[in-house]
Amino acid sequence: MPRRMLWFILWFALLAAAFAQQPALTVSTLASIAAAPVKPGHPQMSYLAAARFLEQASWGPNAESINHLQDVGFDAWLAEQFAAPPSLYKDSDYNSENLTVQQSEFFVHATAGLDQLRQRMAFALGQIAVVSGMKTGQPRQMVPYQNMLLEDAFGTYAKLLRDVTLSPTMGVYLDMVNNDKGDPALGTSPNENYVREMLQLFSIGTVGLHADGTAADRATYDQATIIDMARALTGWTFPGKAISQGHNPENFSGPMIAVEANHDRGKKVILGGKLLPADQSAEQDLEDVLKAISTHPNVAPFVSLRLIQHLVTSNPSPAYLGRVSKVFTTSGGDLKAVVTQILKDPEARRGDDPGAAPDTTGGHWREPVLFVVGLMRNMGATVSPNNTLERFTAVIGQRLFYPTSVFNDYSPLYHTSDGLLAPEFELLSSATALGRANVVRNFVERKFAGDAVFDFAPFLALAESPPALVDAVDHTFLYGRLPPELKPTIVTAISATRDLNKRVRNAIYLVASSSWYQVEH
Amino acid sequence: VNDISRRTLLGLGLKSLAVLGAGGCLGRFGRLYAAAPATQDYKALVCIFMMGGNDGNNLIVPIKTDSQTYSDYFGVRGATLGLPQDKLLPISTANGKETYALHPNLGPLKELYDGDLRGKLAFLVNVGTLLKPITKAEYQQGGTAPANLFSHSDQQQQWQLATGPGSSNAGWGGRAAKIVSTDKSAHAFPPGISTAGNSLFLAGEIPHVSFGKGGLGLEGSNGWPDTVAREGAFQEIITFKTGMSLIQKANQVTAQSLEAAKELQGALSSASALKTSFPDTNLAQQLKQVAQIVSVRENLGVGCQIFFVSFGDFDTHSSAVPRQQALLTDLAASMSAFYRATVELGIEKQVLTFTESEFGRTLQPSSGAGSDHAWGSHHIVMGGAVKTADIYGTFPLLALKGPDDVTGRGVWLPTTSLDQYCATLASWFGVPDDSLTAVFPNLTNFHPRKLAFL
Numbered sequence: 001m002p003r004r005m006l007w008f009i010l011w012f013a014l015l016a017a018a019f020a021q022q023p024a025l026t027v028s029t030l031a032s033i034a035a036a037p038v039k040p041g042h043p044q045m046s047y048l049a050a051a052r053f054l055e056q057a058s059w060g061p062n063a064e065s066i067n068h069l070q071d072v073g074f075d076a077w078l079a080e081q082f083a084a085p086p087s088l089y090k091d092s093d094y095n096s097e098n099l100t101v102q103q104s105e106f107f108v109h110a111t112a113g114l115d116q117l118r119q120r121m122a123f124a125l126g127q128i129a130v131v132s133g134m135k136t137g138q139p140r141q142m143v144p145y146q147n148m149l150l151e152d153a154f155g156t157y158a159k160l161l162r163d164v165t166l167s168p169t170m171g172v173y174l175d176m177v178n179n180d181k182g183d184p185a186l187g188t189s190p191n192e193n194y195v196r197e198m199l200q201l202f203s204i205g206t207v208g209l210h211a212d213g214t215a216a217d218r219a220t221y222d223q224a225t226i227i228d229m230a231r232a233l234t235g236w237t238f239p240g241k242a243i244s245q246g247h248n249p250e251n252f253s254g255p256m257i258a259v260e261a262n263h264d265r266g267k268k269v270i271l272g273g274k275l276l277p278a279d280q281s282a283e284q285d286l287e288d289v290l291k292a293i294s295t296h297p298n299v300a301p302f303v304s305l306r307l308i309q310h311l312v313t314s315n316p317s318p319a320y321l322g323r324v325s326k327v328f329t330t331s332g333g334d335l336k337a338v339v340t341q342i343l344k345d346p347e348a349r350r351g352d353d354p355g356a357a358p359d360t361t362g363g364h365w366r367e368p369v370l371f372v373v374g375l376m377r378n379m380g381a382t383v384s385p386n387n388t389l390e391r392f393t394a395v396i397g398q399r400l401f402y403p404t405s406v407f408n409d410y411s412p413l414y415h416t417s418d419g420l421l422a423p424e425f426e427l428l429s430s431a432t433a434l435g436r437a438n439v440v441r442n443f444v445e446r447k448f449a450g451d452a453v454f455d456f457a458p459f460l461a462l463a464e465s466p467p468a469l470v471d472a473v474d475h476t477f478l479y480g481r482l483p484p485e486l487k488p489t490i491v492t493a494i495s496a497t498r499d500l501n502k503r504v505r506n507a508i509y510l511v512a513s514s515s516w517y518q519v520e521h
Numbered sequence: 522v523n524d525i526s527r528r529t530l531l532g533l534g535l536k537s538l539a540v541l542g543a544g545g546c547l548g549r550f551g552r553l554y555a556a557a558p559a560t561q562d563y564k565a566l567v568c569i570f571m572m573g574g575n576d577g578n579n580l581i582v583p584i585k586t587d588s589q590t591y592s593d594y595f596g597v598r599g600a601t602l603g604l605p606q607d608k609l610l611p612i613s614t615a616n617g618k619e620t621y622a623l624h625p626n627l628g629p630l631k632e633l634y635d636g637d638l639r640g641k642l643a644f645l646v647n648v649g650t651l652l653k654p655i656t657k658a659e660y661q662q663g664g665t666a667p668a669n670l671f672s673h674s675d676q677q678q679q680w681q682l683a684t685g686p687g688s689s690n691a692g693w694g695g696r697a698a699k700i701v702s703t704d705k706s707a708h709a710f711p712p713g714i715s716t717a718g719n720s721l722f723l724a725g726e727i728p729h730v731s732f733g734k735g736g737l738g739l740e741g742s743n744g745w746p747d748t749v750a751r752e753g754a755f756q757e758i759i760t761f762k763t764g765m766s767l768i769q770k771a772n773q774v775t776a777q778s779l780e781a782a783k784e785l786q787g788a789l790s791s792a793s794a795l796k797t798s799f800p801d802t803n804l805a806q807q808l809k810q811v812a813q814i815v816s817v818r819e820n821l822g823v824g825c826q827i828f829f830v831s832f833g834d835f836d837t838h839s840s841a842v843p844r845q846q847a848l849l850t851d852l853a854a855s856m857s858a859f860y861r862a863t864v865e866l867g868i869e870k871q872v873l874t875f876t877e878s879e880f881g882r883t884l885q886p887s888s889g890a891g892s893d894h895a896w897g898s899h900h901i902v903m904g905g906a907v908k909t910a911d912i913y914g915t916f917p918l919l920a921l922k923g924p925d926d927v928t929g930r931g932v933w934l935p936t937t938s939l940d941q942y943c944a945t946l947a948s949w950f951g952v953p954d955d956s957l958t959a960v961f962p963n964l965t966n967f968h969p970r971k972l973a974f975l
Contacts, residue, residue: 134834175838180888187599189930191887192894193838196671206669223671223928234888314767361766397718405573405834407674416770417725428771429719429731430778437755437775438740445741486758493754497747506751514758515771 045070049352051479055520056311057081057343058116060374065116074344081117082336086150094140099133099401102142103390106400107451110373111383121153121339122146123369124310128303129164129202131173133402141252142401145169157303157333158294161203165290166255168238170194174406177256178247181234181264190230190264195289197406199229199271204298211329212322213301220298221271228268232289235263235282258282271296300328306412307338312348314364314422320347351521354481363521365424367410368398370520371436375443375512378477381454389451392442396435397427437513444505444512456504463500466491466507473507477517486514564701564871565815566950567828568694568722569804569856570681571878573836574673576845577898578884578931579604580627581644583916584611584620591622593919594884597931601886602841615911626850629857633903634910641860641869643907643974646914647925648942649880649897649935650679653966657934660927671894673836676879681722683940685962691725693943696960698827699726701951710784710821711777714814716807717831730781732810738782788820789813797862804832805855812862815872825951835878839889852876856903863904870905873975875946884919884931896927897935900942906949906975913937913974937972940964945972 050069054061057077069077087109089102113119126149136142145167152160164170171177176194199221200206208216221229236256240248245261263282269275271292276285293299304324308316316324324341331337342348350359366374372392376383383389390400403409410426442448462468470490474482482490490510494503511517582604584591595603609622610631623631633642650667660666669675683693695713702712713729715722723729739755742748756779759772795816799809807830818826832851837844856874863869881898897917915936917925925933940961944952947960948971957971958964 175887175889175891178889183888186601186886187597188601188886188888189883189893191838191889191891193836193887193891196894200672200674206672206675219668226671227928227930358765360764363765363767365767365771405673405836411674413674416766418766418770420766420770422767422770425767425770426719428774429715429733430774430781431718431731431733431737433771433775433778434737434739434782441741483761483763486761489754489757493750494747496750497745499747502747506747509751510754510758513755515763515768515775518771519765519767521765521768 045073046352048354048479048481049349052352053343053349054116055374056348058120058377059110059370060377062377062380064380065377078117078340078343081115082154084115084118086118086122086147086153087113087115088147088150089139089143091139091143094138094143096139097137099137099139099142100388100390102139102146103400104385104387107373107383107387107389108385110369111376111381115150117339118150118153120311121307121335122149124307125149125153125160127310127403127408128306129160129170130403130406130408131167131169132405133399134404136169136173137402141169141172144252146401152335154336154339155334157299157328157335157338158290160335161198161294162290163255164202165194165198165233165286166236168250168252168254168256171236171238171256172250174198176233176236178237178262179230179234180262181231189227190234192226192230195229195233196226199226199293201406203293203302204271204296205302209298209301211297211301211325212318213305213316213325214318220296225269225271229270229289231264231266232268232270232276232285235259235261236286237262258286294333299333300325303333304328304338304342308342309364309412309421309423311339311342312345312364313359313362314424315361315420317347320345359521361420363519365422365428365519367424367427368393368396368432368436369400371396371518372439372448375440376448376452376454378512379452379454379508381447381452383451383453387448387451389448392439392448396432396439397429436518437509440509440513444508456501459504459507460500463503466495466503469494469503469507470511473511477508477511482511482516486516563818563824563868564950565818565826565828565868565873566694566697566946567808567811567830567859567872567874569808569852569874569876570677570717570720570722570829570831570833571835571848571852571876572677572831572833573878574676574880574882574894575833575835575848575876575878575898576602576837576841576882576892577646577900578602578882578892578919579842579845580624580849580899581646581912581916582609582622582624583919584609584622586619586621586916588916588918597884597919597921598886601890602892604842612912615909619912621912621916624846624849626846627853629853630901630903633857633860638860640910641903641905641907642910643902644912645900645902645937645942645972645974646912646916647897647933647936648900648914648939649933649937650676651935651938651940651967652685652963654938655934657924657927660934670896671880673879673894678721680877680879680939681720683943683961683963685940688959688962689725692720692722693947693960694720694722694827694829695724695726695729697947697950697952698723698825700953700956700960701825702727703824710788710823711781712823712825713827713829714811715829716810717829720829720831722829723827728777730778732782732785732814733807738786739779784821785814785817788817791820792817795862795865797858797865799858799862800851800854802851802855804830804851805858807832808855808859809862812859812866815863815868816866827950833878837882837891838887838893839891841882841886841891856901860903873902873904873906873946873949875902876900881933883928884926885921893930895930895932897925897933897937902946902974908973908975911974913972938963938967941967941970941972944970945975949975 050066051061174194175191179191182189208218238248238251239254240251265279267278327341328338410423412423414423414426416422494506583589591606608625611622655664681692698712711728711730713723713727715731742752759776799805811828863872881895882892883895917933922929927934940963944957944961
């Protein structure tokens with residue numbers, strides 16, 4: 001049998017299978033939305049403005065969320081989000097040795113959860129204060145940590161830092177749990193791991209910063225400070241019963257507790273040259289350390305930059321970063337106030353007006369998780385509870401809950417060869433660039449191996465007319481911003497077949513695999 | 522826990538190899554060609570980066586040397602981190618006067634040092650980042666030293682970039698390859714290849730690509746008119762000039778990937794499969810990928826290649842002994858397999874493999890049976906070009922607060938600079954003497970500029 005014939009038969013079999021499993025979904029009102037890009041209730045908020053905002057503030061827009069945001073406006077939407085209860089991970093399968101159940105849960109929450117902004121914030125915060133399933137890969141370890149991030153997502157950054165510092169999961173990941181004072185008999189010193197990475201990655205970084213994020217030419221701490229701060233953080237063990245010596249058995253439910261006998265009671269000089277006198281308790285030293293960190297002038301620009309990068313743009317102007325940083329400082333690190341400024345800032349909203357000059361260095365490349373979830377939300381997909389969607393992010397460089405190190409899968413300071421900050425581009429290599437197109441292909445042809453449930457019907461209805469179909473796909477994925485020069489290219493390509501299903505799939509493939517979609521802008 | 526994560530990771534790492542391996546399979550359908558003879562001037566440098574900071578103190582241990590014995594080592598490390606003497610693998614310096622010992626799991630490397638395959642391995646001891654020579658007293662008084670010495674990211678960057686006054690922010694691998702690479706045409710196959718995603722080592726000066734997770738090439742082009750049209754449109758879209766920097770950059774990477782993937786697929790389709798067997802680990806499979814790409818160098822038409830491979834988590838702050846044992850077992854078996862593959866290809870003298878890692882670790886143990894970030898550490902060079910199997914450099918005195926310890930925890934002030942180590946490698950690769958300081962600007966401060974191991 002000729003190979004082509006074989007393909008033909010296979011193709012038909014696949015197609016038949018795909019149709020057989022398509023549930024009867026209500027056809028969305030795509031055509032009518034396309035006809036009415038501005039809603040009467042909020043004439044000032046266009047379809048494009050709503051969709052852009054939702055790319056930044058949620059796991060991606062869908063027809064419903066765009067409609068709702070246009071109805072209520074930014075402020076009411078934010079208020080709803082701040083009030084929405086967190087989509088917490090269930091405490092099942094605690095003794096499992098992997099996180100597959102939690103990965104599946106994540107995709108259900110991200111596609112369907114109502115606490116979209118909280119989830120985005122928790123995800124971003126978890127990429128600053130990183131733990132990894134590579135070392136803490138049991139649900140009993142990861143579930144409390146992820147739930148803590150969700151609970152703290154709209155609190156103060158100081159509260160988050162305290163909770164992270166006392167988290168037994170973090171304690172295991174960066175060795176603060178059971179980190180005892182130096183033992184002359186064993187010849188050991190306190191472990192420096194947690195305090196070094198907390199300073200470098202979770203709070204202030206290695207270089208002094210001005211409020212707008214530009215670097216001042218001075219180091220924030222030296223090795224002697226690290227050694228003393230490691231001593232200040234000795235003496236913490238797993239939660240459980242109060243003990244006067246030794247360590248508690250592994251337990252991840254609740255904050256770590258102090259064992260004074262294991263705490264180094266000598267004097268220390270910590271961040272900013274502050275002297276901690278001798279004979280302070282573990283709690284007193286901890287309070288002083290957390291205070292020295294959270295009042296350090298670097299925290300505001302350091303954290304603000306990272307949150308802006310995760311939500312809006314890789315390269316905020318110093319003015320934008322300065323405005324967010326100022327809100328951070330004046331609000332006492334209130335993450336609600338900070339994220340409100342990030343999202344409503346004129347620089348974030350600039351692209352809402354299609355007539356305005358584009359911010360040519362703006363936007364950010366969708367990291368794999370955001371990419372895979374965004375595709376599904378744009379298509380209005382639902383996902384099955386026992387999905388294995390994580391493999392589609394892993395194959396393009398991001399294993400959900402398993403970053404390669406405390407430095408996360410990509411660095412906030414990664415830049416392109418042209419010197420532009422572009423953190424997520426650290427994951428864009430020759431291997432993953434084409435891998436992403438292959439992921440889109442799986443999405444349109446296999447619906448992520450059946451894990452994503454959605455309906456092509458609204459597009460099929462337009463597929464007799466390739467230009468109308470391309471407009472609808474542009475509308476759904478790019479909110480009408482497909483460069484007009486590219487439209488004939490896609491129209492010609494999809495016209496190569498009379499098969500309407502193929503037309504639809506190829507049109508979505510070409511738009512969603514293009515860098516116009518891959519870079520949120 | 523770790524075991525399962527590791528296995529999951531490996532499963533992913535191997536995905537693309539299946540694709541690369543297809544080259545060998547196609548060979549069975551009658552397109553099997555004899556391995557092309559190596560061009561005389563082809564050379565490849567392979568960097569294995571041990572991410573996280575390898576504990577060099579347990580890589581090579583002094584047993585009886587001019588300055589110290591095993592008890593100096595064990596006296597500080599103790600049972601917490603010290604390796605028992607009877608498990609270590611003793612080796613001698615080339616002059617036979619001093620005895621050191623390798624970590625117990627480095628048997629396959631000992632074979633390349635003084636065993637059946639002897640003479641193919643050199644150890645460089647106490648290598649580290651330096652801007653210029655500095656004494657302990659100068660360092661402690663705030664003398665000129667690299668910034669952020671104990672930070673993973675900063676030191677990984679410096680090991681890969683070797684930046685200094687007047688240098689570009691490109692990786693030193695890229696800077697070296699730009700000088701050595703003879704084919705400057707835009708359509709040449711990229712000389713820089715990473716199997717570990719984007720690498721700073723290759724970035725900046727030369728075209729470089731990475732192959733790994735995610736497969737090779739676009740899937741779904743099956744010859745039907747609609748898929749042909751689709752792929753054509755995909756290409757047109759990524760070459761459309763956009764004016765938006767990040768979109769432009771993503772397009773550029775995608776376009777280059779598409780071209781390189783096609784070329785590599787084409788080259789591999791006429792390659793014969795390697796007979797050398799590689800372990801089923803992430804590192805070994807990366808090195809197998811390197812060997813496969815080296816095997817089709819003629820088809821790719823390249824005169825030199827520079828590879829970046831990385832693995833680890835060598836950041837052993839706790840449970841260090843078992844964790845490092847697993848990593849070094851993998852390192853030794855994988856490097857050994859790779860050397861054998863170069864022998865199979867008849868180019869073992871033209872391929873040089875070396876290790877990098879951001880820093881060594883404190884000799885003094887930390888709470889949790891681990892060690893913390895330190896400075897100078899020991900490294901490995903492997904290949905037929907190694908002059909004499911020996912231990913090169915000055916071994917630090919393993920004493921807390923001793924003359925080589927700058928913090929009191931056993932943090933070694935390097936006695937060989939990164940620039941001297943890497944300039945020797947780059948010189949072998951083909952960088953002329955008068956260009957070495959262009960690649961390694963700090964080299965002007967060090968003498969000799971090249972070391973004797975090659």
